[in-house]
Amino acid sequence: MLREQFSREKLLKMLRKMIEIRLFEERVERLYREGKIIGPTHLYFGQEAVAVGVIEALDKDDVVISTYRGHGHGVARGVPMKAILGEILGRAVGTCKGLGGSMHAPISVEHNIPLATAIVGSGLPIAVGVGLAFKYRERRNVATVFFGDGAVNTGAFHEALNLAAVWKLPVLFVCENNLYAMYTSLKNVLAAESIAARASSYGIPSYVAFGNDVLEVYETTSKALEKIRDQSGPAFIECRTYRQKGHGGYDFGTWYRAKEEIEEWMRRDPINMLTERMKAKGFITDEERKKIEEEVAAELDKVVEEVLSSPFYDYEKLPSLVYANPP
């Protein structure tokens, strides 16, 4: 049951964000297949509601720690798509001057995404450190960290959750449970009842949200944030979702997943789900949605063109990125 009455404006904003992510990723996928992207890329298809639902509920000053599947987090947070795509394509306009690539694309200090890490589980202890800094400075902000189901079996996860709980730090742990850690099904590596249940072994309150329902994710996040801002320590959200494509751009996600399973999740597409809800309320028509898609597509096509014709970073200048005063 939803507590909040969502305004048409709010819902349109979230729908547009999700469409932006989807169409952005479509272009990334195409560029990857065309061989224009150096290195791996991990696409966010199907998980849009998690990024948008969580990030919409955050304050501007809250910190987000992202992962290698982070393009969606960046777009949801309002990092310019040109900078994200620039990073993915290794251009100087990229968020990290094109030196990090796809797995670090959402990083933007200005948007409070100081880190997107490629190592599974490694963002969690860092988020705990950010939480400690917030507490130390007596700020009411929250460090939010995204991670997948594979991360929950790493030692870093364990140490991070324990410390956050003992020290009562303002950290929001968001598990994007897309059921597969690369090609490993969650049911082969988790004997516990659920990922959310695991939070209880640290004394952390936990919530489960259907990760394809952006409103449920938003509400759950708001509830968790209230608890954290009451100074009562961290909170944990498990968002159950599905990646519609493979693990990385090179993987089609088909050989280790059943056709029926994929089809079932495609029927629960997060963007379509929100559209249906909005239509039921009379907030949108099919034509209006189509119009949004066309607008976003036109914007993105321009971005792709601009980035492709922009220069790579001047590698001669690399030392200046390491030292303030080069030796």
Add this chain to the structure above:
Amino acid sequence: MYQVLSPEGFAEEELDPRLLLSMYRDMVYARVLDRWLMRLQRMGKIGIHAPSEGQEAAGVGTAYALGENDWIFPLYRELPVFVARKVPISDIVNRNLSNRADPLKGRDFAVYGDIKYRIVPAPIPVAVHIPSAVGFALSLKYKKLSEVVINYFGDGATSKGDFHEALNFAGVFKAPIVFVCVNNQYAISVPVSRQTAVERLSVKAVAYGFEGVSVDGNDVVACYLAAKRAVEKARRGEGPTLIEAVTYRIGPHTTADDPSRYRDDEEVEMWRRRDPITRLRSHLLRRGLWSMDEDEKLWQTAEETIRKTIEECEKNPPLPPESILEDVYATPPWHLIEEREEFSQLR
């Protein structure tokens, strides 16, 4: 928390007198030997000792639940387990003296282990032996052996990533292992309340999909019965159990620690009143299985036997210096052979 013997020695379940008397004897011997090792360290004869005073019930009770083919992966504070395993006292003393009769040839300090008794030497870093114990247990399962592993660690270990990865693995693959978390309230100077935000460490098993149980670690009968159930379950192929034995370390963390800097005397006194040996004795006296005369004699014999054993052990010569160059290569390379010759001339 699971308890069978009340602090006054009343029992909810009356075990076989022979078993109880045997456990009592081992607890007394472990206590006396532990105090001797402290003394030997203070006399400068051994390097370091991690005292087990107060934790005898947790060690002896759980070790009695094992079959003789089962494997022990201890922590460095498991003297009562070794005594219960019937390891000769001389082996333990020689180990600590690192002399020529030391079964580990001075290769490590303060920890005991011997394949003869299926005891794997404990590591000094906290929790790193848990993944090894799980791997070993999985190898037993793979070989279709009916042997079981018991793995001891402290409350501090539960905050380590190794603990998490190992217990998850054990749960997913149903390893034949019993985890015994000897919660003695302190990880060196860090109290449990600063270690975890949960009330009982046994709840951590929920995260791995197997049973966790907290027992009164100063109640040897509860420790024994809980471990016995867990060992039998593991042997039946039904996977691991996490046992939290709630107890207290009466002494310092090691001989290199001053606990008065981080805890009150009153707290120590409170736990002294819950002494596990006194509790079992009250029960034995209550059932008429034991008398104060016999008790006095047992403590005296233990003291005498151990003192004499130490005297004998001290007669063993030290390890020769060249021993440091042995045991790595089956066929030592030329430079080590040369070095060994050089070393042997140092004597």
